[in-house]
Amino acid sequence: MMTGWEDIRARVLARIRARDWPPGALIPSEEALAQEFGVARATVNRALRDLAEAGLLERRRKAGTRVAALPVRKATLSIPVIRQEVEALGKAHSFTLLSQRAAEPPGDVAALLGLRDGAALIWLETLHLAGDAPFVLEGRWLNPAALPPLPDFSAISANEWLVTQVSYTTGDIAFSASAASPHEAAVLQVPIGAPLFITERSTWTADAPITHVRLAHAPGYRLHTMV
Amino acid sequence: MMTGWEDIRARVLARIRARDWPPGALIPSEEALAQEFGVARATVNRALRDLAEAGLLERRRKAGTRVAALPVRKATLSIPVIRQEVEALGKAHSFTLLSQRAAEPPGDVAALLGLRDGAALIWLETLHLAGDAPFVLEGRWLNPAALPPLPDFSAISANEWLVTQVSYTTGDIAFSASAASPHEAAVLQVPIGAPLFITERSTWTADAPITHVRLAHAPGYRLHTMV
DNA sequence: TGGATTATTATGTCTATACATATTATCCTG
DNA sequence: CAGGATAATATGTATAGACATAATAATCCA
Numbered sequence: 387m388m389t390g391w392e393d394i395r396a397r398v399l400a401r402i403r404a405r406d407w408p409p410g411a412l413i414p415s416e417e418a419l420a421q422e423f424g425v426a427r428a429t430v431n432r433a434l435r436d437l438a439e440a441g442l443l444e445r446r447r448k449a450g451t452r453v454a455a456l457p458v459r460k461a462t463l464s465i466p467v468i469r470q471e472v473e474a475l476g477k478a479h480s481f482t483l484l485s486q487r488a489a490e491p492p493g494d495v496a497a498l499l500g501l502r503d504g505a506a507l508i509w510l511e512t513l514h515l516a517g518d519a520p521f522v523l524e525g526r527w528l529n530p531a532a533l534p535p536l537p538d539f540s541a542i543s544a545n546e547w548l549v550t551q552v553s554y555t556t557g558d559i560a561f562s563a564s565a566a567s568p569h570e571a572a573v574l575q576v577p578i579g580a581p582l583f584i585t586e587r588s589t590w591t592a593d594a595p596i597t598h599v600r601l602a603h604a605p606g607y608r609l610h611t612m613v
Numbered sequence: 614m615m616t617g618w619e620d621i622r623a624r625v626l627a628r629i630r631a632r633d634w635p636p637g638a639l640i641p642s643e644e645a646l647a648q649e650f651g652v653a654r655a656t657v658n659r660a661l662r663d664l665a666e667a668g669l670l671e672r673r674r675k676a677g678t679r680v681a682a683l684p685v686r687k688a689t690l691s692i693p694v695i696r697q698e699v700e701a702l703g704k705a706h707s708f709t710l711l712s713q714r715a716a717e718p719p720g721d722v723a724a725l726l727g728l729r730d731g732a733a734l735i736w737l738e739t740l741h742l743a744g745d746a747p748f749v750l751e752g753r754w755l756n757p758a759a760l761p762p763l764p765d766f767s768a769i770s771a772n773e774w775l776v777t778q779v780s781y782t783t784g785d786i787a788f789s790a791s792a793a794s795p796h797e798a799a800v801l802q803v804p805i806g807a808p809l810f811i812t813e814r815s816t817w818t819a820d821a822p823i824t825h826v827r828l829a830h831a832p833g834y835r836l837h838t839m840v
Numbered sequence: 841t842g843g844a845t846t847a848t849t850a851t852g853t854c855t856a857t858a859c860a861t862a863t864t865a866t867c868c869t870g
Numbered sequence: 871c872a873g874g875a876t877a878a879t880a881t882g883t884a885t886a887g888a889c890a891t892a893a894t895a896a897t898c899c900a
Contacts, residue, residue, distance in 0.1 A: 390853070403818075409777060415880060426855045431881075441691070447881045448863040456776060459692045461786055464668070464685045465840075549683060550636060559688055561836040563790035563810040581808035583790040591630070609788040613692075617883070642850055653885045658851075674851045675893040 389425050395433035397423065402442060402453055410455040413443075463611040465559070468514050468522060468545050468601075477516035483540040484511040484573070491527050491598075498558075498588045499529070499595035508536065510544050513573055520574045523602040532594035544597075548589075552596055557589040561609065564602070574604050583607045616652050622660035624650065629669060629680055637682040640670075690838040692786070695741050695749060695772050695828075704743035710767040711738040711800070718754050718825075725785075725815050726756070726822035735763065737771050740800055747801045750829040759821035771824075775816075779823055784816040788836065791829070801831050810834045 398419075407413045416434065420427040434451055437443045441460045445451045472479035489509045490496075496503060508528040514521045526544050530536060537547055562584045571578040585601040625646075634640045643661065647654040661678055664670045668687045672678045699706035716736045717723075723730060735755040741748045753771050757763060764774055789811045798805040812828040 417880080427881095428856085428883095429854060431883090432853090435882090445881065446863075447861065448865095448879055450880060456694050456697065456773075458694075458697075459784075460689050461692060462687050462689050464687050466685050467683055470683065470685075546683075557686075557840040559838050559840060561788055561810070562834065563808040563830075563832075565808045579806060579808075581790040581792045581806075583788070603790075605790075607789065611786050613784045613786060644850080654851095655853095655886090656884065658853090659883085662852090672851065673893075674891065675849055675895095677850060 389423065389429070391429045391432040391436075394419075394423055394425060394430055395436055398433060398437060399442070407453050409453050409457075412450050412452045415450060459613055461611045461613045463609065467549060468524070468543070472514065472516045472521055475516060477519075477521075479514065479516065479521075481512050481514045481543050484513055486510050486539060495527055495598050499527070499590075499598055501529070501595060505529070505531075510539055512539070512543060512545075514543070520604050522604060522607070523570055523573050524599060525602075526597055526599040528597050529595050532591065532596055544599075548597060552589075552591060555589045555591050555596060557587055560586045562586075566602070570602050574602065576605055580605055583609070585609075616650065616656070618656045618659040618663075621646075621650055621652060621657055622663055625660060625664060626669070634680050636680050636684075639677050639679045642677060686840055688838045688840045690836065694776060695751070695770070699741065699743045699748055702743055704746075704748075706741065706743065706748075708739050708741045708770050711740055713737050713766060722754055722825050726754070726817075726825055728756070728822060732756070732758075737766055739766070739770060739772075741770070747831050749831060749834070750797055750800050751826060752829075753824060753826040755824050756822050759818065759823055771826075775824060779816075779818060782816045782818050782823060784814055787813045789813070793829070797829050801829065803832055807832055810836070812836075 398413075401407050401413075413419075414422070416427045416430045419434075420430045423430065434443060434445065438445050438451075439460075441458050442454055443451050444454050466474070469479040487509055488506055490504060491499075491501070491507050491509075493503075496505065501507075508530055510524075510526045510528065512524040512526070514524060524543075524545065528536070528544070532552075534551055539547070564582050564584045566574065566576055566578055566580040566582050568578050570576075570582065571580065574580075574582070576582075582605070583603040585603070586599070587601075588598045589596045625640075628634050628640075640646075641649070643654045643657045646661075647657045650657065661670060661672065665672050665678075666687075668684050669681055670678050671681050693701070696706040714736055715733055717731060718726075718728070718734050718736075720730075723732065728734075735757055737751075737753045737755065739751040739753070741751060751770075751772065755763070755771070759779075761778055766774070791809050791811045793801065793803050793805055793807040793809050795805050797803075797809065798807060801809070803809075809832070810830040812830070813826070814828075815825045816823045
């Protein structure tokens, strides 16, 4: 009988599922469990911490560890670069730069990025293709003040250039559904008003806002994850 | 100068951002970093493990630790119970059971749950309200063979009953956008064809499929998370 | 030289111990 | 009895040391 921390986690999880420790109940202390399972407290700690991160346990110093009453399930979703996403479908990735110009962002974008009014940003619109079918329309605001000199975005996608230039940022992601505007409909080759899956991301470094991007995915797109 | 593992993580992250260690590069070994930062190797390990879980580092035994070249950003999203979600908006949650009957699931649902054809499931349709506005339409297939006797679903929502009965399951989640069917449009009080944000979840225990649910969210719904 | 064997190495984990920290419970005092 | 100081306690984290494991590098032999 192995006694790694994953085994301890499994045994604790089994008791939760078996309702030996029902939702809301206090479970024994790390010390007690360590003794019972015949391992060091650090090993129990590792197991319980992992279950807590998954949302199944709630832990507080001195108060102890209890089984989450209404477990808020936590799913981790990976956000790949578009090219990888397309290639994972077995299609060839290509893209077209539809427009690039300096402009003042609309109020909501400026607010999202925490910019004062009148800041000059770069607007980029790129269509990504999977094979020869439209895959996603990318509309992006870039803050040139916080970036190295911009490259030729018809040669490298903004998406990948940013990853290599200012990777490891903090950000904010939202998903929603929206009806295709006439412009989006034309570009994505769908009827006006077709339901589109929208991803919006705002990105900052420690000091400055970097970019805000809106991805309008072609119909059929699914964002998928396991729990 | 503090030297907790979070400080070590911050210092490593700073070097990554500063490109002292550019994407793809091998960083010093835990031992070397421990020496440099004046902490135990276990502390460095904790910090690097955390960064690896976040997708910023890639670690392999013997090969060492390198900065992720194309970091697949990982976002954790919390999936609350609907009632909590509504109450977080400052609205009162209520729901109406629209229909409940025994039926054979359509092929795609049976396939998703890994059921053989002809299995008898229970179909539930519930409308959740935020205040008096439609919030989400829940269409759910339940596997009674894997569940305790079903309660009166007009009194408790299937959502919450399941959480308390068969919590801590594994599952599978997908998000997409879809046009409102005539039925959905009527129930959610939106035009036919309106873009709806769809959440689909399949849930299993170790042995048996439990439920498949499709949530059609009223327009305006956004799924939000930080990275 | 090619292929299998062996050594080396970085990470992964466990242990025992110690101290820190956040709460909760208790006790004391006015 | 209220309120504030104090003790008790469970988790959080750090440490040194040890061994396990996976993967690479080096070596040896046919």
